[in-house]
Amino acid sequence: MPAVWHPGAVIAHPGFFPAKHSRQRRGSILGRRRSAEPAGRPEGEVGTIRKDWGGRLPVALIYPNRYPVAMSNLGFQALYGLLNAEEDIVCERVVWEEGGATPRSLESGRPLADFPVWAFSVPFELDFFHLVSLIRRAGIPLWAEERAPGDPLLLGGGVALSANPEPIAPFLDAIGMGEGEGLLPGILGALREGASREERLVALSRVEGVYLPAHPGPRPVCRQWVRDLSRFATTSVVLTRQAEFGDVFLVEISRGCRWGCRFCLAGYLTRPPRYRPLETLRPQFEMGLRHRRRIGLLGAAVSDHPELDHIVQTILDLGGGFTVASLRADRVTSLLLEGLRRSGTRTLTLAPEAGTARLRTAIQKGLEAEALLRAAAMARQAGIRRLKLYFMVGLPGEEDTDVTGIHELVKEVRDIFRPGRITLNVAPFVPKAHTPFQWAPMAPAPLLEDRLRRLRREVAQLGVTVEPESVAWSRIQGVLARGDRRLAPVLASMESPSLSAWRHALVAAGLTEEAYLREREHDEAFPWEVVDAGVRREILWQEWEKARQNEGGKPCPEEPGCRSCGVCAANEPG
Ligand code: SF4
Structure with a gap:
């Protein structure tokens, strides 16, 4: 599948999910698979990128949840395309699966431990459990401080980590705060600069927006975001019917939300609101409609897009359809509803x-x-x-x-x-x-x-x-x-995520939920x-x-x- 890739894409995106404040559904949090769903291996994918490892830096892009959930997350997809657009990088995907099997990449089937660089994309807090389990199953030390020079370098990003990385900070070597377009050039530069784990960490310490949990600086790390979204295309890269929204081609038309709902993490963490102009979206719609009948319009507040009616009309004129995760009730128009019905x-x-x-x-x-x-x-x-x-x-x-x-x-x-x-x-x-x-x-x-x-x-x-x-x-x-770093031993002590295991581990660590949930x-x-x-x-x-x-x-x-x-x-x- 041809891809329109520019030097940037989003790391911190809440995904194609119909709730502004990042609800997590229990079924997808803990990898509960409906019996009819296939296991986490790509079958019938369009757009899979396979590159030779020779002379390239292998990066494992890891989503700590099941394959259908991972493939529905546009931030994960965007990073996959972006990293593979670099000639000297080979990026393969790894997802969490039920059971205790060694994690392997979806592309080459190589064990996760073979990759010198791991990049976790973590949009939700409850995926922290799977992140821990993936590191364990891969057979490398869970705690960053115990890793040896020959061990992989573990990077993290995504909304949950940009909001609060502390509960899992001791497991990661470096965390990128904010949007990939702003972060990735610096991070890739640092990876190229050093040959060893230590050299790369030193280089990463100089990158704007990168947080090193083992060496927190005197000042907070600034979240990175880009002013002009139209310089970048953020669309589906790999299409699969196994994804939760497998019948649509995802296109991010806006980022951020102007309404300032006081409960909403996505709204506050993706400020300011930015909109892609229709003229830059049209080629993305055309490309998407070559592969799917419908476009999934994505953004924290899709219905605020100033050109939304024209966007809808353009997709319909191209002979396609569209869908949206949710709309603001006071922005619903007849054209929009008629378009959705059609x-x-x-x-x-x-x-x-x-x-x-x-x-x-x-x-x-x-x-x-x-x-x-x-x-x-x-x-x-x-x-x-x-x-x-x-x-x-x-x-x-x-x-x-x-x-x-x-x-x-x-x-x-x-x-x-x-x-x-x-x-x-x-x-x-x-x-x-x-x-x-x-x-x-x-x-x-x-x-x-x-x-x-x-x-x-x-x-x-x-x-x-x-x-x-x-x-x-x-x-x-x-x-x-x-939460804070005292939760890391709690997560580390749990064999699998269950309510009873959580409660037991919390008590064993001398902690209570109330202490964290208080005013x-x-x-x-x-x-x-x-x-x-x-x-x-x-x-x-x-x-x-x-x-x-x-x-x-x-x-x-x-x-x-x-x-x-x-x-x-x-x-x-x-
Ligand atoms: S400074 Fe920017 S993000 Fe903040 S209220 Fe003004 S427009 Fe919104």
């Missing part, structure tokens, strides 16, 4: 997140109930048959009336959307680093369980299906998201402040204070020149 999309996904206007204001969702109802009505008229709605429980300041509000809002939507089917995905809120809610406590498990039970009972009576996320695993996610102090030093994500701490605190007063905030302005949060004034490599 593309064969039967489900529209919207994320109101909270049931009452008060709470939606407090989390800075900025969405009116009327907009949701209008979107539901338009979807029904356009022939969309299924509606998927995302909500959270346990948000800061949430009261019983807010849970009642979810029920009432869903009832109104149901009445409008009849006879279409509605599914509700409800996730426990998990406070994330580098967001205004980094100070917030995570709600106690009994409260979350109670609210989920209540919703399941009441909403089910409306004929609406409820899919609740696991409270226990959400809490583990919460511990890791705001944080105003002046508390955070473990994740080894990274400067760009938004000034006082801005995050002001937003947290406003949330506690039920006050909304301001989205990024659409006009250029804003300097209000600190991101656009700094760390702009290109």
Whole structure:
């Protein structure tokens, strides 16, 4: 497959996943495979890159989850294309698989330990468990400090590591913070500069945006991001029907989100919002439609793209279809819905997140109930048959009336959307680093369980299906998201990720979940402040204070020149 590759692609991308705040589904977190799914070997792939190893530096690009999940992640795909675009690099993929087998690359089948450089792409905290298991199974020392000069060099990147690398920092030699386009030239230069592990580490210590866990500097490492996305194409590289979105060709049309939802890691960690112009996207659509009937439009806030209607029309004019992970309800247009229907999309996904206007204001969702109802009505008229709605429980300041509000809002939507089917995905809120809610406590498990039970009972009576996320695993996610290096021995001591193993290991280490999930102090030093994500701490605190007063905030302005949060004034490599 021809690939449009420019010198850059994204490392830190949340992936093609229908929730802005990086929900992790239990099934994909722990590698639970539905029985009908194939095992993790590529069959029928288009676009696989196979290069001779002779005279090249072999790099294992590792995704710590199953093959279908890995191949649905555009950041992983982009890195694969980008690394292989370098003449002197041969990059092969390694994914996590169930069982205890030695990890091998998908391309040549070589054992992971044969690769002198490993690059982990880690978008979710719960994938930390698989990262540990992959290192173990490969047969090299788990702890970076125990590695010998002949051992591989272990690099890491991705949203979860850019947000807070500390729980697994002792297992990695170097971590790239931010977007690949900004990071990779420096990292590759450092790898070429040195011949040994030690020489490469010394060279990496001089690269902007690279964090060396064994030698943290006096100042935080600045997250790297690129100003002009149109210089780069970020699209599917390898196509496979085994991927979770195997029937679409993924194209990233935007990055970042302007709305500033206070719970949203993806929103804060990919600031500022940037949009690829249609003129640069068109060749990518043409290429994609040669291989797939539909384009998967990707971005943290696809519906904010100023040319979205033209993008949709262009794809339809090219004879293709398109799909999107989710849309903002107040940005839904008739053209968009009609295009989705013509593309064969039967489900529209919207994320109101909270049931009452008060709470939606407090989390800075900025969405009116009327907009949701209008979107539901338009979807029904356009022939969309299924509606998927995302909500959270346990948000800061949430009261019983807010849970009642979810029920009432869903009832109104149901009445409008009849006879279409509605599914509700409800996730426990998990406070994330580098967001205004980094100070917030995570709600106690009994409260979350109670609210989920209540919703399941009441909403089910409306004929609406409820899919609740696991409270226990959400809490583990919460511990890791705001965790520190004391969690590394916990992860290291677990043979396999299970709730009982986690609890046992935590107790053995003298730690508690509550200590990590508690409300944080105003002046508390955070473990994740080894990274400067760009938004000034006082801005995050002001937003947290406003949330506690039920006050909304301001989205990024659409006009250029804003300097209000600190991101656009700094760390702009290109
Ligand atoms: S500086 Fe302004 S435009 Fe840039 S990310 Fe911050 S709020 Fe948004």
